[in-house]
Amino acid sequence: MGEAAKKLPRIVINEKFCKGCSICVDFCPTNVLEMKGSTVAVKDLGACTRCQLCDLRCPDFAIQVFD
Amino acid sequence: MSGTAVVEKKERVSVPFDYNKYLRPNKLPHIWCPGCGHGIVLKAMLRAIDKTGFSKDEICMISGIGCSSRTPGYVDFNTMHTLHGRALSFATGVKFANPRLKVIVVTGDGDALAIGGNHFIHTCRRNIDMTVVVMTNATYGMTGGQYSPTSPLETVATTSRYGNIEPPFDTCEMAKAAGASFVARGTAYHTLELEKTLHDAIMHKGTSVVDVIDACPTYFGRANKFKSTTHLMDVVEKDGTVNVKQADKLPPEKLEGKFLRGLLHKVDRPEYCEQYENLVMEKAKAK
Amino acid sequence: MAERKKKLLQGNDACVEGALYAGCRFYAGYPITPSTEIAEGMSVRLPKLGGKFIQMEDEIASIAAAIGASLTGLKSLTATSGPGLSLKQECIGYACLTEVPLVIVNVMRGGPSTGYPTGPSQSDLMAAKWGAHGDHPAISLAPQSVQEILTETVRAFNLAERFRTPVMVLYDEIVGHMREPITLPLPGELEVIDRAKAACRPEEYFPYDDRYEVAPLAPFGAGYRFHVTGLNHKQDGFPTNDSNIIRANNERIMNKIENHKDEICLNEAIDLDDAEIAVVAIGSTARSARYAVKEARAAGIKAGLLRPITMWPFPDKAVKELGSRVKAIIVPELNLGQMVHEVERCSKKAQVTGIHRVDGEPITPAQILEAIRKHK
Numbered sequence: 001m002g003e004a005a006k007k008l009p010r011i012v013i014n015e016k017f018c019k020g021c022s023i024c025v026d027f028c029p030t031n032v033l034e035m036k037g038s039t040v041a042v043k044d045l046g047a048c049t050r051c052q053l054c055d056l057r058c059p060d061f062a063i064q065v066f067d
Numbered sequence: 068m069s070g071t072a073v074v075e076k077k078e079r080v081s082v083p084f085d086y087n088k089y090l091r092p093n094k095l096p097h098i099w100c101p102g103c104g105h106g107i108v109l110k111a112m113l114r115a116i117d118k119t120g121f122s123k124d125e126i127c128m129i130s131g132i133g134c135s136s137r138t139p140g141y142v143d144f145n146t147m148h149t150l151h152g153r154a155l156s157f158a159t160g161v162k163f164a165n166p167r168l169k170v171i172v173v174t175g176d177g178d179a180l181a182i183g184g185n186h187f188i189h190t191c192r193r194n195i196d197m198t199v200v201v202m203t204n205a206t207y208g209m210t211g212g213q214y215s216p217t218s219p220l221e222t223v224a225t226t227s228r229y230g231n232i233e234p235p236f237d238t239c240e241m242a243k244a245a246g247a248s249f250v251a252r253g254t255a256y257h258t259l260e261l262e263k264t265l266h267d268a269i270m271h272k273g274t275s276v277v278d279v280i281d282a283c284p285t286y287f288g289r290a291n292k293f294k295s296t297t298h299l300m301d302v303v304e305k306d307g308t309v310n311v312k313q314a315d316k317l318p319p320e321k322l323e324g325k326f327l328r329g330l331l332h333k334v335d336r337p338e339y340c341e342q343y344e345n346l347v348m349e350k351a352k353a354k
Numbered sequence: 355m356a357e358r359k360k361k362l363l364q365g366n367d368a369c370v371e372g373a374l375y376a377g378c379r380f381y382a383g384y385p386i387t388p389s390t391e392i393a394e395g396m397s398v399r400l401p402k403l404g405g406k407f408i409q410m411e412d413e414i415a416s417i418a419a420a421i422g423a424s425l426t427g428l429k430s431l432t433a434t435s436g437p438g439l440s441l442k443q444e445c446i447g448y449a450c451l452t453e454v455p456l457v458i459v460n461v462m463r464g465g466p467s468t469g470y471p472t473g474p475s476q477s478d479l480m481a482a483k484w485g486a487h488g489d490h491p492a493i494s495l496a497p498q499s500v501q502e503i504l505t506e507t508v509r510a511f512n513l514a515e516r517f518r519t520p521v522m523v524l525y526d527e528i529v530g531h532m533r534e535p536i537t538l539p540l541p542g543e544l545e546v547i548d549r550a551k552a553a554c555r556p557e558e559y560f561p562y563d564d565r566y567e568v569a570p571l572a573p574f575g576a577g578y579r580f581h582v583t584g585l586n587h588k589q590d591g592f593p594t595n596d597s598n599i600i601r602a603n604n605e606r607i608m609n610k611i612e613n614h615k616d617e618i619c620l621n622e623a624i625d626l627d628d629a630e631i632a633v634v635a636i637g638s639t640a641r642s643a644r645y646a647v648k649e650a651r652a653a654g655i656k657a658g659l660l661r662p663i664t665m666w667p668f669p670d671k672a673v674k675e676l677g678s679r680v681k682a683i684i685v686p687e688l689n690l691g692q693m694v695h696e697v698e699r700c701s702k703k704a705q706v707t708g709i710h711r712v713d714g715e716p717i718t719p720a721q722i723l724e725a726i727r728k729h730k
Contacts, residue, residue: 015234017095021102021284026297055083059106061095064083091581094592124577129422140581140592145574146414146424148583149418150448152679160422161574163406164380170576191410217420343406351401 010049010066013037018062024054089113090122094141098134104198104255104281104289105135105246108202111258112171113142119169121266127168129158131178133209134283135202138173147209152183155190155199160195162331166340170197171269176217177207180236184317191245194273195339199247200265201276204283212286242276243332249275250332255282256304257328264329273338280304280326330340355515359538360580365530366433369459369523370395371538371596373431376546378457379405380430382419384412384438388527389461392433410435413441417458423444424454425582427549427573429511429651433459433487437468441479446520447486448584450607453562453571455514455549456634457507459523461530462637462688464714474527476637477689482522483666489604491611493618494522494666495644496636500534505544506663512547513618517610518568524665525687528638552578566612611667617671622661629658631729632680632704634673634697636662639686639717646722657726668696677701684709684730686717705729 011032020038033054034043040063048065055064093220099105118127126144128135131316132151139146145168149157154172162170169206179187179201192200205222207213214224214231217238222231242250261279268275280303282288284295284296293299314322369392373381381396383389388506389422393409406423413434419649420430425713433693434442439460440728444628449456456694462478464470483492493513497506507523514521552572561580569589572578585593586600596601611618612654622640625647626632635643640661651655662669673696683701685694686709694708709725 008318019096019101021296023102023296023300029184052083056110057107057256058110059084059099059103059255060101061090061106061110066083073519091428106708124575127574140583143579143580146581147422148581148585150444150584153414153418156418157414157422159408159410160380160382160419160424161426162422163408163419163577164423164428164430165426165573185411186415189415333455343401346405348401350400354402 007067008045009050010050011042011045012064012066013040013042014062017060019060021059023057023059024063027053027057043047069161084085084114084117086110086113089116089142090349091139091141091143097141097222098137100285102282102284103134104204104300105138105285106256106280107255107322108200108261108279109138109141111262112200112265114262116268118266121169121270125167125169126171129154129161130170130173131175131183133175133178133207135173135175136178152178152181152188154178155183158197159193159195162195163340163343164194168343169269172197172199174199174201174236176201176203176205176238177215180216180241181240182187188241188245191242191247191274191276193339194246194248194336198265198268198271198275198277201278201351203238203278203280204287205235206287207327208283211281212290222284222287225290230317238278239331242278246274246336247332248273248334248336249330251276251330252278252280252308252326252328253330254280254304254308257301260310260328267330271333273336280308357539358540360535361538362533362535363500364391364533366391366461366498367395368536369433369507370399370499373397373457373485373511373538374399374403374505375504375544376429376508376511377548378431378511379403380420380423381405381407381427381432382410382416382423382463383432383434384410384416386413386435386438388463388530389433389435389438389459392459393694396431409641413438414445417445417456417529418441420456421449421452421454424456425483425574426516427576429455429515431457433461433530435461435463435471436465436475436478439478439485443485447488447490449520450486451584452582453518453568453607454520455571455601457510457514457523458520459507460524462524464712472527473639474716475688475712476518476639477712478524479665479687479689479691479692482524485635486669491519491608492522492666493517493519493611493664494524496524496663498525498529498661499639500529500532500715501536503529504536504539508544510544512545515547515549516568517614518571519611521606526637540701560589561591562587563590567606573661580643597648599612615667615671618664618667618674619672620663621669621672622659622660622663626658626660626676628656630656630677630681631658631684631726633657633659633684633686633722633726634662634693634726635686636665639688642717642719643686643722646726647717649719649723650726655726655730668700670700673697673700677704680704682707684722684725684729686725687721688712688717
């Protein structure tokens, strides 16, 4: 594995769209996310595997994972 | 790829889907409640549409009334938000008048199966080319959480405080019996599987019905003592369903009370618009 | 020049001829007496012309399909009778608010409910105007003969396309089922109005562009991707809660008809110039009235007939003018009193009397003549 693998992903959260349902937090397999008040926030970016489950199950178009 | 090359564990590359390609500008955030599955279904639908290759001008999305029926307002196609229960009738007119359009009907279980039940079975019977996506959350959400034709027995709702005594419809069984040539089920939880199912449904020629089980945490969830949206999705969507490909391997007791997911029925049947052009118009012109 | 064809046709057949002449290429319907012959005729003729005919599962689905088809650019028709009209009302309201051109034929039979399917009636006059909930515009045309069913059906399509609104052709069972010799118009002989085309670039297109009283309607699939909803909406078609926009739009869809009444209203006047007693009647009743007026004139009574060919909007101006100069107005109608109230509203001076019949039989010339004599 080269340098690219160590590169952290970029998780983009649209706070205006997030309704705080916590689906992304609850279903994240590596506990990357947490609820901060009524909005999702990144807790542990290094743990992110870029699986995109947070994006796929977010009903609100509020979170996406970029390389 | 060369047959002899040994590929090491593939690096995961995250390229998120660009939903903005299909969303109308400045229409989000949508009206759905926190945790509502409709947004998840919409996203799967947009990814599926993207894979079909149809242009935005070719697609006509039509809905009735209810929470799920707000979907067309957010997407950049030819769109129609019609009357409660009647989406399929409007859609039949659109498709029959211009068969070049790819018609997708987005509807809820109350819209499609209660007030629109008659149109549902007759659309399936005609096998007119359109995809019917029924978002099944067993609830009338827009009016405040009444029980619907798919609410399980004993469901607590604002009009069944003592528990629902009406047996629910099985949407897929009904679609199949009525003549739909493609019948499938998915859930919002299994979102990638749903994307594939919706893609196949849209590519199918004839009436394709996809029953999508999704959650109404606000009404169904709260009234029926689910702790959270995730709990509701886990119980109803994940544990309450089995993929049809795995179902054969499971003993009957493991399947009891569970809905099958995936492609449940597919037959080749003449499509309505083609029949009209090939039989009716040809005969009429010859006379 | 080509010869005009003469034909012996039933009223409902003439409706088919009129619809096709106007360029109708889509029909969706459900069988119902006494209008079914229109569906039968369209099912034979449309496929020959490349048009689409479909028999839907009910009356609601029929009009909904016709609205959908109209949105793809086809001139669309549905036909029905009383109970079917009741079922279509929600969709009529939808077409009014979404401003989708459409023609609905209502062949009136006895009501209420299943009533008297094979008997004539004129009891849907108010249902034609106010059947759908909410304030909405109404145009209804009321032909009295087989020939006029043809011409008024053409006019109905023209008005529907011109004003982007549903238009009803309203006639009773007698007119619908009687046979008369008629002359088929040659192509180009009658005016045919086609829908205004959107000329702007798609990104500049608004389906309810507020620069227009009646905005052009682009067909689905032509590159103008827009939204249609039965909710109160803005000029771009999307729902709104803005009270100013809601009011303005609700007023506009009424005013686009109200402001053009002179263009829409059409009446026939017989012997009215010096009349002292006037009859106001439509459809088959007007045919009896015409005979009664002739008889009255022969007996030296100054009687005349005003026949609204456009039932809605009601010819207020013509009736007001008439009411200001005649002694009495007699309103025979096959119901228990519907048009008579409109006549009363418009004519404050003249004495207004109704003749009403709901036994499934027509009002006879003798009945009307007797009423005329009473007012002499």
